[in-house]
Amino acid sequence: MDLAVLDAIAQAAGAENFSAGLPQRLLYASDAGKIGGEAPLPRGVARAVDTPQISRVLAVCHCHGVPVVPRGAGSGLTGGARAVGGGIVLDLAGLTRILSINLADQVAVVEPGVVTSDLQAAAEAVGLFYPPDPASVGFSTIGGNVAENAGGLRAVKYGVTRDYVLGLKAVLMDGRVFRVGTRTIKSVVGYDLTRLLVGSEGTLAVITEVTLRLIPKPEAKVTLSALYADLDQACQGVQDVLKSGIVPTALEFMDQGTLMAVEGFAHLGLPLAARAMLLLDLDGPPEVVTRQGAQLAGLLAAGGGQPVRLAQTPREALELWSARRAAGPAIYQLAPNKFNEDIVVPLGQLAEMVRRLERVGVERGIKIISFGHAGDGNLHVNIMHDASDPAQLEAAHQAVSDIFAHVLALGGSLSGEHGVGTAKLGYVGAEMDPVALELMRGLKKVFDPRGLLNPGKLLPPE
Numbered sequence: 001m002d003l004a005v006l007d008a009i010a011q012a013a014g015a016e017n018f019s020a021g022l023p024q025r026l027l028y029a030s031d032a033g034k035i036g037g038e039a040p041l042p043r044g045v046a047r048a049v050d051t052p053q054i055s056r057v058l059a060v061c062h063c064h065g066v067p068v069v070p071r072g073a074g075s076g077l078t079g080g081a082r083a084v085g086g087g088i089v090l091d092l093a094g095l096t097r098i099l100s101i102n103l104a105d106q107v108a109v110v111e112p113g114v115v116t117s118d119l120q121a122a123a124e125a126v127g128l129f130y131p132p133d134p135a136s137v138g139f140s141t142i143g144g145n146v147a148e149n150a151g152g153l154r155a156v157k158y159g160v161t162r163d164y165v166l167g168l169k170a171v172l173m174d175g176r177v178f179r180v181g182t183r184t185i186k187s188v189v190g191y192d193l194t195r196l197l198v199g200s201e202g203t204l205a206v207i208t209e210v211t212l213r214l215i216p217k218p219e220a221k222v223t224l225s226a227l228y229a230d231l232d233q234a235c236q237g238v239q240d241v242l243k244s245g246i247v248p249t250a251l252e253f254m255d256q257g258t259l260m261a262v263e264g265f266a267h268l269g270l271p272l273a274a275r276a277m278l279l280l281d282l283d284g285p286p287e288v289v290t291r292q293g294a295q296l297a298g299l300l301a302a303g304g305g306q307p308v309r310l311a312q313t314p315r316e317a318l319e320l321w322s323a324r325r326a327a328g329p330a331i332y333q334l335a336p337n338k339f340n341e342d343i344v345v346p347l348g349q350l351a352e353m354v355r356r357l358e359r360v361g362v363e364r365g366i367k368i369i370s371f372g373h374a375g376d377g378n379l380h381v382n383i384m385h386d387a388s389d390p391a392q393l394e395a396a397h398q399a400v401s402d403i404f405a406h407v408l409a410l411g412g413s414l415s416g417e418h419g420v421g422t423a424k425l426g427y428v429g430a431e432m433d434p435v436a437l438e439l440m441r442g443l444k445k446v447f448d449p450r451g452l453l454n455p456g457k458l459l460p461p462e
């Protein structure tokens with residue numbers, strides 16, 4: 001890219017909002033996915049300040065054929081914010097205004113850089129509730145959540161980000177600004193472009209404003225946990241809860257490897273012999289959650305949970321959740337590298353999937369650790385390895401292929417919430433109907449005919 005083009009972009013962004021310096025480019029080279037190989041350096045970084053400025057930057061880049069990679073907090077786990085096609089990164093994390101929270105409409109309008117937990121706190125301060133709750137809630141942005149259709153801990157009861165997005169303001173790669181959706185619960189006028197943009201991983205348009213549905217804040221919460229000496233019993237426990245008629249807010253699973261890693265890391269007193277742990281939250285009116293908590297505790301104990309703990313205080317609830325929160329960092333104790341997969345299977349196939357994961361680990365001679373959102377059939381599967389050892393690296397790649405084959409054979413999907421990015425590009429064709437893939441490529445061409453917005457993501461090359 002020649003210097004005149006960089007100057008034109010800087011002028012469009014405002015000189016104070018653009019940097020082509022090496023430190024800045026290095027800072028924006030990667031996301032939380034830590035995908036192998038050299039991190040591709042963007043040619044520059046533009047800091048977004050408002051929609052008209054974003055429009056100007058995109059129009060200039062479009063005119064000069066410069067790729068643009070939108071970026072929120074960079075907490076994505078599949079390489080979505082990496083500049084693999086060159087060009088510049090457009091940093092939206094500075095757009096942090098909550099523009100309004102309307103009690104009568106139960107609607108929030110926010111800029112894309114608002115951190116998810118900030119919106120949750122602002123909604124709860126006025127008695128409302130924003131349910132999507134990715135484990136990255138303290139640093140991921142709403143724009144990134146929308147672009148990835150983030151899920152999280154409460155999806156089992158409340159669904160995912162898509163279920164709360166009513167409308168969007170966005171900018172096309174050629175600089176045109178447009179709105180889709182409404183601020184109403186219902187609307188069936190035209191194709192549902194709002195839903196199309198949710199989960200589009202920054203490949204169709206840059207989202208600059210989000211209108212979100214809020215709901216009344218639940219009055220009370222109850223937390224319980226159950227440890228199991230038998231893996232099948234733990235999986236049956238998930239089924240028992242889901243069939244009980246009580247819908248938990250969260251229903252999380254941790255396997256033995258996760259528990260051992262957490263214990264080695266956080267010393268919480270977890271029994272190392274336990275084969276699995278389930279962790280549940282219930283929310284609603286206090287008398288209802290108290291009754292349902294006791295009911296589920298009885299159910300889990302009858303199914304082999306030993307011990308089952310029902311938190312009596314908010315502090316005890318936090319203690320129960322601390323094992324789950326420590327899981328991510330703890331497993332890095334086991335090996336220097338991991339492939340972090342995000343598989344999802346139909347609920348009835350969860351137990352079979354867990355058994356197959358164990359089998360793949362044994363067959364490939366590699367440690368596979370899984371934990372995650374069992375109530376959605378969504379497991380975070382970590383294939384631990386040392387990438388500097390070619391044999392281990394090869395075994396880890398083979399394990400990923402085996403696992404994906406099992407997921408698809410069981411009627412599942414390769415990603416429940418982390419998206420495709422660059423990490424899963426090679427496998428999209430295995431899951432996707434070829435005609436559907438063709439339609440998606442056509443849609444990409446309608447939104448971005450020159451293929452400049454976040455190239456190299458989501459859709460495999462033709």
Ligand SMILES: Cc1cc2nc3c(=O)[nH]c(=O)nc-3n(C[C@H](O)[C@H](O)[C@H](O)COP(=O)(O)OP(=O)(O)OC[C@H]3O[C@@H](n4cnc5c(N)ncnc54)[C@H](O)[C@@H]3O)c2cc1C
Nearest residue numbers: 072073074075076080135136141143144145147151202207
């Ligand atoms: C510890 C940890 C725990 C996590 N837990 C969960 C979890 O429980 N559930 C879950 O779903 N995810 C989880 N994630 C993944 C990640 O946090 C989510 O994908 C999140 O939605 C990414 O938000 P971000 O702001 O960091 O986006 P980025 O990583 O910056 O970007 C992600 C994608 O969105 C695009 N994008 C960002 N902003 C915009 C915009 N304004 N317009 C258009 N495109 C845009 C980017 O181009 C990129 O493709 C976790 C990550 C970590 C590190």
